[in-house]
Amino acid sequence: MSQILPLAELHLDQVEAIEPRAHSHPWSSSMIRDVNSRGACHHVLVDNEQVVGYFYAQNIVGEVTLLNIAVDPQHQGKGYGKRLVNAFIEMCENLNAESAWLEVRESNVTAFGLYEAIGFNEVDRRVNYYPSANGKEDAIIMSYIFF
Template sequence: MSAVLAPRVEMLRIGGGDIDEMLAIENRVHPFPWTRGNFLDSIASGYSAWGCRVTGELVGYCVLMIAVDEAHLLNISVAEKRQGMGFGARVLSHAMRVARQAGALILWLEVRPSNGKALALYRNFGFQQVGVRRGYYQATDGTEDALVMKHDLAEVSA
């Protein structure tokens, strides 16, 4: 019988040195991706940015803005070739823990109605739609609305 070691999966803080890897993922999975400037500004502003690495390879990341008792998930992405393997759930779960540990009671996010995979993930985690931002996202034929969702973090263990 041969022993197979599971790959090492780590959630680590993201810094400026990770931006090229993030951009490579971002540009493949989003029709209107964040720019280098968006990532640099987020990190410079002190937003909480985390990457999921599997044996050193960046497979996903998230960027959170945390203020007082609320957090806003600004970006969450998983590499195209790693989607459907549970990494989105791992990154989202980590983001929720980080937000809760920082004192946030609610986690907010926006999502495209056309992003079925993301919607399914958020609903599976108990996010509830509370509104719509009309024309929020850029789209190939103009704009697309954003569904505003929130999650009560009170039950998330810190």
């Protein structure tokens, strides 16, 4: 059975192994292992004691930003991404957040569709923000407002 847990030291090696498989431009080891940064609220999705996904988030004065989210590519297509995003929203609600923010590569249409279906709205773009195989691509900035 899978469960969402706060990120702990024992998860870091597995998170670090997933990161380069899940992202074209992965976070560095030092970023992954910086678990005590200001406002940190990071979680993992564990199935049979194996990390299959995670998110890193930061809560600064009621504004929560989803900094990084990933599902191990060998476990994609099983609904884990949706579970992680829903857990992120639930965490925000429990923190009495006013808003949640994220950005997504414009080429990541699957993630964009998931975020939109859950209730995020596109509010802006950072033009040519992310490096890509063909140069640069836009970052779509999305928000979720809690009422």
